Amino acid sequence: MAKFQDKQTSLILGIVVCFWFAQYVYIPYQTTYLLLVNISSNLVGAIIGAYGISQLILRLPVGILADLSSNHKLFILLGSFFAGIASLFRILLPDHIGFFVGNILSGTASATWISFMILYMSFFTKAEQTSATSKIIMANNFGMLLGFITSTLLYDAVGMKVICAFGLGAGLIGFILSFFLQATKPANPPKLHIMDLLSVVKDRNLLLFSGLALVQQGVQMSTTMSFTNQIIQELGGTNSVLGFSSIIYMLSAVLFAKLASTKFLELLTKKQWISSSFLLLGLYCLLVPQSQSVAIVCLLQLIPGIGTGILFSLLTSEAVSSVPTKKNSTAMGFFQAVYAIGMTIFPMISGSIYEQLSMTMAFLFLAGTCFIALLVSLGFSTKEAKRKNKRYVS
Structure with missing residues (x-):
């Protein structure tokens, strides 16, 4: 077996x-x-x-x-x-x-x-x-x-x-x-109804971690897949440099996803990993538009690799952690549909801010969403800890 x-x-x-x-x-x-x-x-x-x-x-x-x-x-x-x-x-x-x-x-x-x-x-x-x-x-x-x-x-x-x-x-x-x-x-699949499956959207964990993934994926699509490349070009980077920058980001994502599947993840709690990852993503969004060197921007591409490799892995597994197995696909479909909203609207909002104001302000908006996600994740973790303590005391 x-x-x-x-x-x-x-x-x-x-x-x-x-x-x-x-x-x-x-x-x-x-x-x-x-x-x-x-x-x-x-x-x-x-x-x-x-x-x-x-x-x-x-x-x-x-x-x-x-x-x-x-x-x-x-x-x-x-x-x-x-x-x-x-x-x-x-x-x-x-x-x-x-x-x-x-x-x-x-x-x-x-x-x-x-x-x-x-x-x-x-x-x-x-x-x-x-x-x-x-x-x-x-x-x-x-x-x-x-x-x-x-x-x-x-x-x-x-x-x-x-x-x-x-x-x-x-x-x-x-x-x-x-x-x-x-x-x-299966030979005898369980009888399920659409409304029963859709009830998963009431799951507290699914809603929270889908929302956090919306921010992570939206920021990733707006930066590493879009405006970071434009900043590199404005600093004089060639097509080859753009490709090299993307490779650094993906290498970082592969490395950290690999580490997330090992005991390395035990160095911090899941709450600490999620919080620190959003903090780093926010700092990345603040630093990239201020950089005056292509080399520095390429080096900063390591940071969103952590977001893709560790943060997104944790958000995905935590989103469906309390969902019944027979409803996992529906829950995952909801999770992915929600973060697809981020992938779609964040680049649009960032692009509009860039056209109306500046690239720096667009990245400042993205940094702000990361810090809001950080506060939301910390607030949820604190509430969950209090709820568990109450149950334990009672």
Whole structure:
């Protein structure tokens, strides 16, 4: 049984690497490419936004369907297929139409990420959930890292079509590997109703940690995936430097996700890790716009890697910690739909502040949200401690 579990978990991690490679290999140069082929900046924004909006719409319904069917293998097959086919559209139609359709398909693929996580975590006990979450997020980050390295090294030499061909290949490899997963549909699945599943949104932990993840993902999308790159360019950084900066961030994310799956996490309590991570993210948002050196900005990219590697792992595992197993997919769908809101609206708000005021003020807004998240997490932890003490005394 242990051998079978090891094979299945390793297979899932391999599929995850292929999946996220396919989803992100073209990302570092997507905006640059679209602007070079004379697509307006407004239309570029709509194309990029299609990825987040499709996730926002689909993640909760996909979670409900996954719970109702219990067939996670099917969703992983569909997700891997869509991740690859999305790049086929970018290759065949290398214009605004191809990238718009491709980003909708990529967003649809990302909505199935719920099943990747739930299936992987199902092989581990309750006590092992934080470690398991960290391992699959490390595989997630590693796939993105490989994508960033590939595009950074090859984009100038081979162009966008070939980069997208790598994404197509990785998605189809993940799709083929998915056929070797164990079928997850039970012989007698529990009878569940949609309203019963939706009741998970009342869970206190799910609501809190979904809100905190909204901030973390929103800040990440607005900084490391967007405006930090613009600051590097304004400081004289080349396309290669932009790629190198993204690689530093992803290396940091992979390293800290790996550490989060070991006893390193025991150095602090979960409360302390969450609080200190938001504090560091806030400081990052204060320091980046004040930096006068590309090298310093690149060095600061290590900080959001902690946010992705440790903070996001903890927020994910804690969000579903008190949810019944049969409702896990719905809870995860809600969690991912909520943080997709952050991924969508934070860059929009930051961009508006940048246009109306300045880049420094945009980063100050992001820093403020991190410090608010810090205070909320501390307040919740204090309340929970008092509640437990009351129970113990009574």
